[in-house]
Amino acid sequence: MNPPILERDPSDPQKEKKEGINPVLKLALELGPLLVFFFANARGEWLTQKLPVLAEFGGPIFVATGLFMAATAIALIASWLLTRTLPIMPMVSGVVVFIFGALTLYLQDDIFIKMKPTIVNTLFGGVLLGGLYFGRSLLGYVFESAFKLDAEGWRKLTFRWGLFFLFLALVNEVVWRNFSTDAWVTFKVWGIMPITLLFTFSQMPLILRHSLDDKAGGEEKVGK
Numbered sequence: 195m196n197p198p199i200l201e202r203d204p205s206d207p208q209k210e211k212k213e214g215i216n217p218v219l220k221l222a223l224e225l226g227p228l229l230v231f232f233f234a235n236a237r238g239e240w241l242t243q244k245l246p247v248l249a250e251f252g253g254p255i256f257v258a259t260g261l262f263m264a265a266t267a268i269a270l271i272a273s274w275l276l277t278r279t280l281p282i283m284p285m286v287s288g289v290v291v292f293i294f295g296a297l298t299l300y301l302q303d304d305i306f307i308k309m310k311p312t313i314v315n316t317l318f319g320g321v322l323l324g325g326l327y328f329g330r331s332l333l334g335y336v337f338e339s340a341f342k343l344d345a346e347g348w349r350k351l352t353f354r355w356g357l358f359f360l361f362l363a364l365v366n367e368v369v370w371r372n373f374s375t376d377a378w379v380t381f382k383v384w385g386i387m388p389i390t391l392l393f394t395f396s397q398m399p400l401i402l403r404h405s406l407d408d409k410a411g412g413e414e415k416v417g418k
Contacts, residue, residue, distance in 0.1 A: 223272055224284055225387075227265035227291075232383040234258035235376070255304045255375050262307075263295040287314050308370040308378060311386075312363045319359030322352050347404025351397060358393050362386065 234241060238254025251260045266288045273281055290313050297306040325332040331348035333355055343351065369385075370378045 219276075223269040227262055227269055228383050230265040231258050231262040232379055234261045235379045251299060252302055255307070255379070256299055256302065258379070259295050259298045259304070259307050263291055266291045283318065286317065290314050290317075304375060308366075308375075311366040311382060315359045315363035315366065319356045319363065322356035322359065326352055326356070342406040343401065343404045344406055347400065350400055350404070354397060354400075358390075362389075365389075 235254050235258035238257045241257055242249040248257050248260070251257045270280060270285060270288050273279075273284070290310050294306040294310040294313070298304055322332055326349060331345070331352040333352040334348055366382075369381050373381070
């Protein structure tokens with residue numbers, strides 16, 4: 195049987211063996227395009243001086259958009275070469291980047307790339323909450339390699355992350371509609387990550403309560 199194009203279901207016993215990737219490298223592939231976007235927007239004029247061909251894109255935000263699209267494509271290709279699968283959430287985000295990035299460059303209107311986080315986060319939030327409605331805790335696709343939780347734990351964590359993604363969509367709308375482009379780019383790269391990390395750490399009590407590893411350890415001690 196040919197290997198699947200998309201990453202395997204978290205319950206698939208072949209997932210860890212077939213799709214293992216260094217966590218640091220995985221983080222670099224996910225954050226790399228964002229860092230390229232920030233650098234290109236901040237140093238857009240310098241980049242066009244060094245590489246005049248980039249001036250065809252337009253101003254710094256358009257140069258950043260073009261390089262963001264290229265970096266996203268490279269990250270997805272690298273993921274494919276390393277694992278022979280495509281990570282679901284980065285792939286969905288990448289599709290939106292390509293669509294809205296192309297509109298941004300073609301129409302020379304940065305509103306489309308600014309709306310991308312709103313669309314992606316709303317989509318992720320809707321998918322997670324919609325999955326719960328149909329009885330599936332889809333967050334396992336993101337965190338199953340880091341945490342082993344019982345069914346109730348995954349349901350609660352999925353619900354909270356679904357709401358959090360909708361919150362990020364709302365925050366993005368407030369920022370890009372009320373602040374400058376540079377302020378929006380800075381917040382997108384350096385603001386969203388701390389907020390996400392803070393939210394993640396705040397979920398640790400829930401994770402610990404529903405951790406299967408902890409329960410297995412407790413049962414082993416009782417058995418002894």
